[in-house]
Amino acid sequence: MGVLTNRTREQRQLICRAFQERTQQDLLKSLQAALSGNLERIVIALLQSAAQFDAQELRTALKNSGPAEDVALEILATRSASHLQECLMVYKQNFQVEAEEDIKSETSDILQELLLALAKGVRDRYSGIIDYNLVEQDVQALKQAEAPSTEGTWVLIFTQRNLEHLIRVFDQYQRCTGHELEKTVQNRFHGDAQAALLSLASVIKNTPLYFADKLHQALQDIKPNYQVLMRILISRSETDLLSIRAEFKKKFGKSLYSSLQDAVKGDCRSALLALCRGEDI
Incomplete structure (x- = not known):
């Protein structure tokens, strides 16, 4: 192993x-x-x-x-x-x-x-240039999409714009309305739709933090969710695991490695700790 x-x-x-x-x-x-x-x-x-x-x-x-x-x-x-x-x-x-x-x-x-x-998989690629006119158009479109039967606007903007553009949309929306876009999602949608849009917003704003939150939640139950722990540690090990570990410790005040040590039992413990790589001082 x-x-x-x-x-x-x-x-x-x-x-x-x-x-x-x-x-x-x-x-x-x-x-x-x-x-x-x-x-x-x-x-x-x-x-x-x-x-x-x-x-x-x-x-x-x-x-x-x-x-x-x-x-x-x-x-x-x-x-x-x-x-x-x-x-x-x-x-x-x-x-x-x-x-x-x-x-x-x-x-x-x-x-x-x-x-x-x-x-x-048709999300725009970031060209290095932010189109602030399109940012403003998207903000106005989302403000108008608070009414019923406007779900298509949310889907289009959340799934087709690149992440750098969307971060500006989120910031500008808050400046224009005085509240975060997530609050509108919570008021406008319910059930699966709300959960999916809020998760997607988390991915857009800070992907490593999104995964840190999922790892923390997987460790909170009496019996950890081993499938979630395994999937994230393996799938992110060669991309952004160090950033995920940093976000985990920053938000929860305890390293991911120590959290795994305390919560995980059984024969897979050493494997998950090895995938985590090490302690964050």
Whole structure:
């Protein structure tokens, strides 16, 4: 386990191939036969490609009896356009159905519109230049979209504008109205739609903080949510985990590593701590 948690995903794929060539056995199947429970799930996640891992997580989220928006939005809103495209291709290959079709069958209303728009991966790329005229247009459009039957405006702006642009929209909206855009979301929407828009707002404003909040919540129950801990620590380990750790300690006054040490028990504890990498002084 120490080897797998201290290698990049690309290196782990190379290890799998080398193991296959030398032993004529599949490393993943060999480890699955020897492991069980949360530790087995961690090993599977470590040895899958990033696209395979996300495709499976997305499928599980959409097909489980519980609400789908949390995990689905996390994956669709925080992955790069190229990675998301690969993930959706793997989804179709593995499950013989387009992810969009499952989204349509398992969700409804504005939540469905948001997830479908995010799945298209058409968010503008940041060119390095902020169009402040468009910022003002979007602010005015959102102010007018506080009335019923204007959900499409929220979906378009939240899913098609680049994050740098949206941060300016959020700031300008607060200057114009005297309150944060999230307050309007809370007053204007309810249920799944409200939760999805608030989560998306968190991603837009500060993605590492969004993940820090999710990790903290996963550690609050009597029994930690190991699936959330595993998914975030593995998926962000090669992107922004250091920033997530910094935001975690800044907001909660305790390092992520120490929080994991205190809350996590069992055979997967050392693996999760290794994925976290280390203490933040």
